[in-house]
Each structure stands twice: as C-alpha cells, then as structure tokens.
Amino acid sequence: MVRSARQRLLAFLAQLALAALIACALAWLGQNVLDNMRERGIRAGFDFLVEPAGFDIGEGPLAFEASQPLWRAFLAGTLNTLRVGLPAMLLASALGLLIGLGRLAQHPVPRRICDALVETLRNIPLLLQLLMCYFALASLLPDASHALAPAPGVLLSQSGLFLPAWRCEDSCGWSWPRVDGFGIDGGWALTPEYMAVLIALSLYTAVFIAEIVRGGIQSVSRGQIDAARSIGLRPAQVLRHVVLPLALRAIVPPLGNQYLNLIKNSSLAVAVGYPDLVSVANTSLNQTGRAFECIVIVMAVYLSLSLLTALLVNTFNARVALRGSP
Amino acid sequence: MISRSLHTLLLLGGLLGASLTAPVAHAGKTLDTIKQRGTLQCGVSTGVAGFSLADSQGRWAGFDVDFCRAIAAAVLGDPNKVHFVPLNSQQRFAAIQSGEVDILARNTTWTLNRDGALGLSFTGVTYYDGQGFLVPKKLKVTSAKQLRNAEVCVQSGTTNEKNLAEYFRGIGVKVRPVVFEGFEASFKAFFSGRCQAYTTDISGLAGVRNKEAPNPDDYTILPEVISKEPLGPAVRRGDDEWFAIVRWVPFALIEAEELGITAANVDKIRAENKDPAFTRLLGSGEDTGKNLGLDKDWAYRAIKSVGNYGEIFARNVGPESVLKLPRGLNNLWNKGGILFAPPVR
Numbered sequence: 001m002v003r004s005a006r007q008r009l010l011a012f013l014a015q016l017a018l019a020a021l022i023a024c025a026l027a028w029l030g031q032n033v034l035d036n037m038r039e040r041g042i043r044a045g046f047d048f049l050v051e052p053a054g055f056d057i058g059e060g061p062l063a064f065e066a067s068q069p070l071w072r073a074f075l076a077g078t079l080n081t082l083r084v085g086l087p088a089m090l091l092a093s094a095l096g097l098l099i100g101l102g103r104l105a106q107h108p109v110p111r112r113i114c115d116a117l118v119e120t121l122r123n124i125p126l127l128l129q130l131l132m133c134y135f136a137l138a139s140l141l142p143d144a145s146h147a148l149a150p151a152p153g154v155l156l157s158q159s160g161l162f163l164p165a166w167r168c169e170d171s172c173g174w175s176w177p178r179v180d181g182f183g184i185d186g187g188w189a190l191t192p193e194y195m196a197v198l199i200a201l202s203l204y205t206a207v208f209i210a211e212i213v214r215g216g217i218q219s220v221s222r223g224q225i226d227a228a229r230s231i232g233l234r235p236a237q238v239l240r241h242v243v244l245p246l247a248l249r250a251i252v253p254p255l256g257n258q259y260l261n262l263i264k265n266s267s268l269a270v271a272v273g274y275p276d277l278v279s280v281a282n283t284s285l286n287q288t289g290r291a292f293e294c295i296v297i298v299m300a301v302y303l304s305l306s307l308l309t310a311l312l313v314n315t316f317n318a319r320v321a322l323r324g325s326p
Numbered sequence: 327m328i329s330r331s332l333h334t335l336l337l338l339g340g341l342l343g344a345s346l347t348a349p350v351a352h353a354g355k356t357l358d359t360i361k362q363r364g365t366l367q368c369g370v371s372t373g374v375a376g377f378s379l380a381d382s383q384g385r386w387a388g389f390d391v392d393f394c395r396a397i398a399a400a401v402l403g404d405p406n407k408v409h410f411v412p413l414n415s416q417q418r419f420a421a422i423q424s425g426e427v428d429i430l431a432r433n434t435t436w437t438l439n440r441d442g443a444l445g446l447s448f449t450g451v452t453y454y455d456g457q458g459f460l461v462p463k464k465l466k467v468t469s470a471k472q473l474r475n476a477e478v479c480v481q482s483g484t485t486n487e488k489n490l491a492e493y494f495r496g497i498g499v500k501v502r503p504v505v506f507e508g509f510e511a512s513f514k515a516f517f518s519g520r521c522q523a524y525t526t527d528i529s530g531l532a533g534v535r536n537k538e539a540p541n542p543d544d545y546t547i548l549p550e551v552i553s554k555e556p557l558g559p560a561v562r563r564g565d566d567e568w569f570a571i572v573r574w575v576p577f578a579l580i581e582a583e584e585l586g587i588t589a590a591n592v593d594k595i596r597a598e599n600k601d602p603a604f605t606r607l608l609g610s611g612e613d614t615g616k617n618l619g620l621d622k623d624w625a626y627r628a629i630k631s632v633g634n635y636g637e638i639f640a641r642n643v644g645p646e647s648v649l650k651l652p653r654g655l656n657n658l659w660n661k662g663g664i665l666f667a668p669p670v671r
Contacts, residue, residue: 054492055490055503056490065495131511135518138515143522158519181474182467273506285416286483288439
C-alpha cells in the first residue's frame with residue numbers, strides 16, 4: 001500500500017502525540033514519587049553517590065576501600081557481577097555443548113550420565129544448588145593455617161584458591177601467596193564465594209544449553225547427514241562441517257536467552273556472600289536509606305547488561321543465519 | 327530465602343506503588359487505624375534468640391516481642407492482639423515507611439542518618455548494646471587487634487558492616503569482610519569455618535553462641551566493644567500522637583521496675599498503695615492516659631501482661647534465658663546502669 005504524504009504526516013503526528021502522552025505520564029509518576037517521599041520525610045536524589053561508602057568490599061578486580069565514594073562501590077559491584085558472569089557464560093557454553101552431544105551419544109553410558117545430569121540440575125532451584133555448593137566448599141576445605149598446597153605457589157583452603165600473581169606496585173614481580181596472620185596474603189585469590197557462584201551458575205545454565213544444543217542438532221534433517229556421509233566424511237567431520245553449522249541457526253537465538261538468564265541469575269550471589277552488584281546495592285541501600293534510588297540503579301545496570309548481551313547475540317545470529325531462510 | 331527476597335521486592339514494590347499513586351499521606355491517625363484493625367502490626371527480626379524468635383507453634387517470644395505486646399496491651403487491651411511481621415535487615419525500613427508495620431521493634435540501631443533521612447523516628451532506647459567479635463577458642467585469640475588478615479562474617483545492611491571497616495582501618499589491621507544477606511547464612515558460614523571471626527552486637531553474639539553453635543564452649547566473645555549500638559523501636563514519621571505512645575510504654579515499664587511493681591504484684595499494689603507515684607502509673611488515681619489518647623489503665627495493662635523492664639530483661643536475655651547477658655548499662659540509673667525514665671505525670 002502506498003500512502004500519501006498527508007497520511008504519513010498524520011501517522012507521524014499520532015505517534016508523536018502518543019510518545020508525548022507517555023512521557024507526561026512518566027514525568028507525573030516520577031514527580032509524585034518525589035513529592036510523596038519528601039512529604040514522608042524521606043530524602044531523595046542521587047547526590048549520595050559522591051559520599052564516602054563507609055564499608056569495604058571483600059574482593060574484586062577494582063580495589064575498593066571504605067573511604068571511596070559510593071558510585072565507585074556500585075562500579076566495583078558491577079565489575080564483580082561481570083567477573084563471575086562472563087566466565088560462567090564461557091564455561092556453561094562449553095559444558096552445555098559437551099552434555100548436549102553426550103545426550104545424543106550412541107553409547108548408553110555417557111548418554112545416561114548426561115541425561116541424569118540434565119534432569120537433576122535443571123529441576124532443582126538454583127539458589128539451593130548455590131547454597132549446597134558453597135557449604136560443601138566451606139566445610140570440605142581445611143582452614144587457612146592448614147592450607148593444602150597442590151602445587152608450588154598454589155594454596156587451597158577455606159579462604160579460597162590462591163595462585164601466584166604478577167604485581168606491579170613499587171616494582172614489578174611475582175606475588176606469592178603465603179599464610180600470614182589468620183589468613184593468606186598475596187597472590188591472586190579466588191574465594192569460595194566466587195567459586196561457588198561460578199560453579200553453580202555454570203552447571204545450572206549448562207544443562208539448559210545442553211537441551212538447546214540437543215534440539216538444534218536434532219533439527220538438522222537426516223538427509224543432510226546422509227549426504228555428508230555419502231561423500232565420504234568421517235563422523236567427526238560430519239559433525240564439524242555439516243551438523244554444527246546447520247544446528248547453530250537453531251541454537252543461537254535460545255542460547256542468547258540463556259545468557260540473559262545467567263546474568264540475571266547471578267544476582268543470587270548475595271545469598272552466599274559474594275559482593276556482586278545486588279550485594280553492594282543492598283548494603284548501600286541500608287547505609288544511606290535511598291531504597292528507591294539504589295533499586296533504580298540496579299535495574300538500570302541489569303537492563304544495560306542484558307540489552308548489551310542481546311545486541312551481541314543478535315549480531316552474531318545475523319551472521320550465522322542463512323540468508324533468505326525464515 | 328526465595329520467599330524472603332520476594333518479600334523484599336514486594337515491600338519495595340509496595341513502597342514504590344504507594345509513592346507512585348497514593349495521594350500525599352497526612353500525619354496522624356495511626357492509633358485510629360490500629361483500633362479499627364484490632365491488631366498491632368509489629369516488625370521484628372526473622373529470628374534472633376532472645377529478641378524475637380518464633381517457636382514451633384509459631385508463637386513469637388523475645389525482648390522486642392514483649393515491647394510490642396506491652397504496647398498492644400496498652401492500646402488494644404490485649405497483649406496477644408499483635409501480628410508479628412518478620413523482616414530482614416534490608417526490608418525493615420521499607421516496611422515501616424510503606425505502612426506495612428506500625429512499629430519497628432527489630433534490634434535496630436538508632437543513628438542520625440536513620441532518624442533524619444529515612445522517614446522514621448526512633449522513640450527511645452530499650453537496649454544499650456555494642457558491637458563485638460565471636461571467635462573459635464582454638465585460634466587462641468585474646469584481642470581483636472590480633473585478627474590480622476582474618477576473614478570476618480557479617481550480615482549486610484547493618485551498622486556492623488560499617489563499624490567493622492572503620493574499626494580495623496583505625497587500628498591499621500587488614501581484615502576481609504564476607505558479607506551475607508541472611509542472618510542464618512552469616513553464622514552458618516562462620517560455624518563451618520569460613521570466617522575466623524563473626525561480628526554483630528554483643529547481645530546477638532551471645533544468642534548465636536549459646537543457641538546456634540554446635541558446642542558453645544568452643545567459642546568466645548572478645549573483650550573489645552567497637553561501637554555504641556542503642557537499640558530501640560521506631561515509628562513512621564509524622565504522627566506525634568502515636569510516637570508518644572510508643573515512647574511512653576517502655577518508660578512506664580522502666581518506672582514500674584524502679585517502683586518495684588511486677589506482673590505478679592501489680593493488682594495488689596493497685597488496690598492497696600495510695601502513693602500518687604503508684605496511683606498515677608496504675609490508673610487508680612490521676613488519669614495519665616488521656617494525654618496519650620489512651621484510657622487511664624494503659625500502663626497497668628502493659629505491666630500486667632509482660633511485667634516490668636527488669637522482668638522482660640531477665641526472661642528473654644538475662645539469667646532466666648539461654649543468653650545469660652548481664653544487665654550492665656541496661657540497669658536502672660540508681661543501680662549502676664543508665665536507664666532513666668522521665669516522670670510519668
């Protein structure tokens with residue numbers, strides 16, 4: 001249908017009016033929130049972000065201490081969320097691929113193992129798996145003064161896994177973990193909280209990815225595989241050059257959903273004491289009383305992370321999708 | 327814990343919803359709402375031994391719980407007309423702000439920031455506390471200053487988290503906080519050996535040690551008290567009438583202890599004692615209730631149902647309880663403590 005210039009203008013104006021209406025409604029709601037909060041004697045605004053935080057954050061890539069401002073605490077929390085979320089995505093994808101292929105294996109032993117894994121892990125709430133994983137780590141490992149040393153320079157205890165790290169402070173050099181006081185100092189630390197979140201999140205997401213991988217592979221038509229075999233490709237080559245590229249088209253969109261879920265699920269980390277964004281926001285919320293503002297920040301960060309993930313997945317999807325196919 | 331997180335969200339959602347849509351709330355009328363509803367909504371902790379803990383029948387008991395019962399007795403005439411709402415440390419302020427609870431009696435520390443910026447007012451102090459450390463005896467630690475590089479388990483959203491950072495920064499000792507959202511998770515992690523020390527208010531430490539530890543004798547509380555933690559009830563800001571009631575019921579219970587009135591002897595004293603100090607408090611003389619919007623027997627009913635301050639203390643956290651805490655600062659002013667009630671007249 002070809003529309004006249006006049007029709008297009010009317011349609012444009014109608015949309016403009018709707019957008020203005022929505023903007024007005026949002027502004028009215030926002031103003032109401034502020035008025036009501038003021039009326040009830042609750043301070044409002046984002047000015048508190050420049051005040052010193054007053055609390056420490058136990059771990060993370062961004063060094064943080066109590067005298068630094070709150071916005072930096074939120075940044076450290078966000079980085080901690082990414083620090084566990086990104087490796088978990090990689091691990092979950094790799095494990096998911098393996099388990100998914102395992103469920104299609106000819107041999108019954110790997111197939112049954114993978115079946116059992118999927119049915120168990122996806123049917124137990126993630127929070128319980130996380131707590132289970134955490135308390136298992138915390139009670140199985142020895143305390144810091146009796147740390148295990150599985151390899152030179154590596155210490156494993158209830159305080160975490162410590163690896164040697166290359167540090168540049170006054171001068172550059174290797175920082176070796178060593179038992180000092182009641183804990184372990186130096187080196188690069190992976191705390192039990194971090195490991196529990198990473199393991200639980202990866203496994204839980206992996207079994208969902210496994211089902212997506214299995215479904216994707218099963219969606220490849222039998223004829224394609226027969227054709228590949230008939231030109232003399234070995235089974236591994238069939239998988240590598242024919243099945244996976246075709247399956248990928250069915251796998252990528254739902255895979256993106258799993259990545260989004262993973263990022264959002266990482267907010268459960270607060271239950272086992274990992275200082276992620278939610279944990280930092282909870283603390284800030286209580287120290288400053290700015291509940292509304294802190295929740296808005298958390299929502300904005302998760303929304304941005306999710307939209308960014310979706311964008312990346314969609315870009316990748318556009319590249320693997322066959323042109324002209326539905 | 328899932329349901330608790332959901333609860334937090336609902337509370338915050340409710341607060342947001344109320345702020346979004348409700349017309350501007352007017353001060354006053356909490357008392358009328360409570361009388362109309364027939365129950366007092368009291369926000370308590372999710373389970374701190376000695377302060378508020380539900381037993382297997384779901385009946386709440388504890389120090390904070392008794393103050394809510396005393397207020398219900400004074401206002402509604404029945405100490406059982408209380409609905410207890412368990413709140414974790416993140417939910418508590420939203421619950422009082424949004425009107426889900428009429429009173430927050432949840433071992434909450436009175437600070438300037440909370441009084442000034444959260445839309446609530448603390449009515450006074452019912453328990454003078456301070457923050458300390460619990461450590462396993464096998465570590466052979468005798469002072470918090472020896473906790474170099476230790477990991478300290480602490481609950482998020484508490485004044486304890488901030489005090490911890492400030493104290494160790496002040497003495498130049500490095501420790502690492504391990505911050506848990508839930509109270510249970512925080513002490514379970516400590517008892518599993520994840521942290522070398524556990525920190526909260528000393529009353530809380532006594533509860534955790536005596537009630538939750540696999541073997542209480544394996545743990546000891548260090549001598550350092552690193553902060554002042556005055557704990558007391560808070561009400562929503564803007565209703566002075568309700569504020570006055572929540573302020574004066576605890577005062578009446580302190581006054582009762584000073585006068586030697588207990589739950590057991592209150593009827594006898596009321597019938598026999600003609601001293602104005604007694605008759606004013608017990609409603610057998612001058613009417614003190616009308617200034618608070620209550621009847622003249624308000625304090626009599628409160629004392630009759632939960633006993634005086636000393637009885638509440640002894641039963642929940644003192645010698646008759648598992649906590650066995652000393653009275654310390656929480657003794658009457660004329661017995662070495664700092665409890666001093668203004669005159670009930």
